[in-house]
Amino acid sequence: MPLRRATYRLYPTQEVSKILHYHRRLHKELYNSAVCERKVAYQKFGRSVSYFDQQNNLPAFKEVWTEYKNINSQALQATIKRVDFAFCRFFKGLSKYPKFKSIRNYSGWSYPSFTGWKAHSTGDNGYLELAKIGQVQMRGKARLWGTPKALGIIYRNGKWYASIVLEIDKTLLKNSRQTSDGVVAIDLGCQDAIAWSNGTEDGLVAAPRFLRKAEQKIKKLSKLKRRKRSPNYKKKVKASRRWKQVQKRISKLYRKVANQRQNWVHHQTTHLISCNSVVVTEKLEVKKMSAKAKKRRAPVGSPDHGSATRQGKRKKQKAGLNKSILDVGMGMIRSSLNAKLDDVNGVFSEAPTRQLKPSQTCPKCRHQKKKTLDQRVHECESCGYIQQRDIASCEVLLLWYSNNLSELGTSFVDADGSSSTSGTRSRKTAGSMKQLGQLKRQKSTLIGLDAETSPS
Ligand SMILES: [Zn+2]
Incomplete structure (x- = not known):
C-alpha cells in the first residue's frame, strides 16, 4: 500500500499550546540526555551505547524523571531513534558528530504508529486528538485521505503543524491524477x-x-x-x-x-x-x-598570482x-x-x-x-x-x-x-526509521528464543 503525507496547520487553544510547548521541551531534553549518555559512555568507559540499551532504559528513566510518564512511550522511543539516526549518519561519514540541541533547533516529536493519537477528519479540516494533551483543531486539505499511520508534530516559525502519514488505496491514487500517453x-x-x-x-x-x-x-x-x-x-x-x-x-x-x-x-x-x-x-x-x-591556483610568477580580488570575484x-x-x-x-x-x-x-x-x-x-x-x-x-x-x-x-x-x-x-x-556512485544513506523498526523486531525475537531455550 502506498504511503502519502498530508500536512495540516494546527490551532491549539492557549491551554493546549502550553502543554505542546512543554512536551516539546521534554522531548528535547530526552534527546540531549541520550546524546550525552552515548558521549560519556564512550569517552570515559570506551563503551558504545546502542539504541536498544537506551530504549530498554526508558522505563527506569521514567521512574526518576516522573514528568515523562505523561508522554506517549512510543513517542519517546521515536526521539531515541532520532539520536540513533544521527549517530548512524555520523558513523557513515554523512554528517558531523551529533550536537546537543537547543529548543530553537528542536522542531517537535513524532508518533511512529497509530497509538497515542487520533485524527478526526476525512481529508478536509477536522481535529486531532492527542492522548494526555487534548484536542487540537486542524486546518488544511489532504489531496487524498486514507488510513492514518503515523504522525509528526512540528513547531515552525511560531506555528504548529501536524504531518500525517496516510496509507492510500492504490486505485484511488491512480485515479486521482489526470494524464495521457x-x-x-x-x-x-x-x-x-x-x-x-x-x-x-x-x-x-x-x-x-x-x-x-x-x-x-x-x-x-x-x-x-x-x-x-x-x-x-x-x-x-x-x-x-x-x-x-x-x-x-x-x-x-x-x-x-x-x-x-x-x-x-x-x-x-x-x-x-x-x-x-x-x-x-x-x-x-x-x-x-x-x-x-x-579554487584555481594561478601559475607562479603571473601577475594574477596571490591576488585575492580575482578569487573573490x-x-x-x-x-x-x-x-x-x-x-x-x-x-x-x-x-x-x-x-x-x-x-x-x-x-x-x-x-x-x-x-x-x-x-x-x-x-x-x-x-x-x-x-x-x-x-x-x-x-x-x-x-x-x-x-x-x-x-x-x-x-x-x-x-x-x-x-x-x-x-x-x-x-x-x-x-x-x-x-x-557502473554509473554514478550510489548515494550513501543511513537507512530509515522503518529499517530500525525491523531491527528491533529481529532482536526481540532472538531474546524470546533465548528465554525459551534456557530453562529447558
Ligand atoms: Zn545540423
Missing part, C-alpha cells in the same frame, strides 16, 4: 526554468525568480538587524527583543519564498503530466552544480549562479515529477548527460559543436538548423528516448543498464 522531453535551466518539446510542439517557461524578487526586502531587513544587539552565546550575551523581532520578519520572508517556489513547482509538474505519462530529461546533479567555486559569480539554480528548484521539479509519474505508473527517464551531450548536438544531423553558456540559440554549421538552445536539446533527448541515437552508443537500453551498475 504523450511523451515529452524537458530541459531545466536558469534563464528559462523549463524548456519542453514533444516533437510537434515546444515551449519555454520563464524562471519565476522568487528569491531575486524578495532579495531587496531581505537585504533591508538584514541591515536593520545588524543594528540591533545580536546574541553571542559564548559571551553569554542574549539577543535583544528588537533583534528577535527583525529575525522573525526575515525568516517569515524566506518561508514565503519557499512556499511560493513549492507552489509553482507543483503547478508546473502537474501541468506537464496532465497530457504526458513519459518524461525524458537529462541527469543533473544539483549538489555538484551548486558546489562552491573551485569568481566566488561571487559562482554564488550568484548557485542562487539562480536553487531559486528555480531544479531538484524539487525532478523529485516532484518523479513522484507524480509514480502515481500514474508513468515513466521518468534520465539521459546520461556526459555521453549524450544534448546541448551540443544538432537534433537534425547529429553534428556536435561545443556551445558556451551564453549562446542561447542553436545554429548548426553543417545543416543550418536554427532553434532555441534548450528546445534543441529537448529534441535531442526525445530522439535518444525513441532510440534514434544508437550510433552514439547511448541507446535507452544501454544507459538504463549502465546507470544501475
Whole structure:
C-alpha cells in the first residue's frame, strides 16, 4: 500500500499550546540526555551505547524523571531513534558528530504508529486528538485521505503543524491524477526554468525568480538587524527583543519564498503530466552544480598570482549562479515529477548527460559543436538548423528516448543498464526509521528464543 503525507496547520487553544510547548521541551531534553549518555559512555568507559540499551532504559528513566510518564512511550522511543539516526549518519561519514540541541533547533516529536493519537477528519479540516494533551483543531486539505499511520508534530516559525502519514488505496491514487500517453522531453535551466518539446510542439517557461524578487526586502531587513544587539552565546550575551523581532520578519520572508517556489513547482509538474505519462530529461546533479567555486591556483610568477580580488570575484559569480539554480528548484521539479509519474505508473527517464551531450548536438544531423553558456540559440554549421538552445536539446533527448541515437552508443537500453551498475556512485544513506523498526523486531525475537531455550 502506498504511503502519502498530508500536512495540516494546527490551532491549539492557549491551554493546549502550553502543554505542546512543554512536551516539546521534554522531548528535547530526552534527546540531549541520550546524546550525552552515548558521549560519556564512550569517552570515559570506551563503551558504545546502542539504541536498544537506551530504549530498554526508558522505563527506569521514567521512574526518576516522573514528568515523562505523561508522554506517549512510543513517542519517546521515536526521539531515541532520532539520536540513533544521527549517530548512524555520523558513523557513515554523512554528517558531523551529533550536537546537543537547543529548543530553537528542536522542531517537535513524532508518533511512529497509530497509538497515542487520533485524527478526526476525512481529508478536509477536522481535529486531532492527542492522548494526555487534548484536542487540537486542524486546518488544511489532504489531496487524498486514507488510513492514518503515523504522525509528526512540528513547531515552525511560531506555528504548529501536524504531518500525517496516510496509507492510500492504490486505485484511488491512480485515479486521482489526470494524464495521457504523450511523451515529452524537458530541459531545466536558469534563464528559462523549463524548456519542453514533444516533437510537434515546444515551449519555454520563464524562471519565476522568487528569491531575486524578495532579495531587496531581505537585504533591508538584514541591515536593520545588524543594528540591533545580536546574541553571542559564548559571551553569554542574549539577543535583544528588537533583534528577535527583525529575525522573525526575515525568516517569515524566506518561508514565503519557499512556499511560493513549492507552489509553482507543483503547478508546473502537474501541468506537464496532465497530457504526458513519459518524461525524458537529462541527469543533473544539483549538489555538484551548486558546489562552491573551485579554487584555481594561478601559475607562479603571473601577475594574477596571490591576488585575492580575482578569487573573490569568481566566488561571487559562482554564488550568484548557485542562487539562480536553487531559486528555480531544479531538484524539487525532478523529485516532484518523479513522484507524480509514480502515481500514474508513468515513466521518468534520465539521459546520461556526459555521453549524450544534448546541448551540443544538432537534433537534425547529429553534428556536435561545443556551445558556451551564453549562446542561447542553436545554429548548426553543417545543416543550418536554427532553434532555441534548450528546445534543441529537448529534441535531442526525445530522439535518444525513441532510440534514434544508437550510433552514439547511448541507446535507452544501454544507459538504463549502465546507470544501475557502473554509473554514478550510489548515494550513501543511513537507512530509515522503518529499517530500525525491523531491527528491533529481529532482536526481540532472538531474546524470546533465548528465554525459551534456557530453562529447558
Ligand atoms: Zn545540423
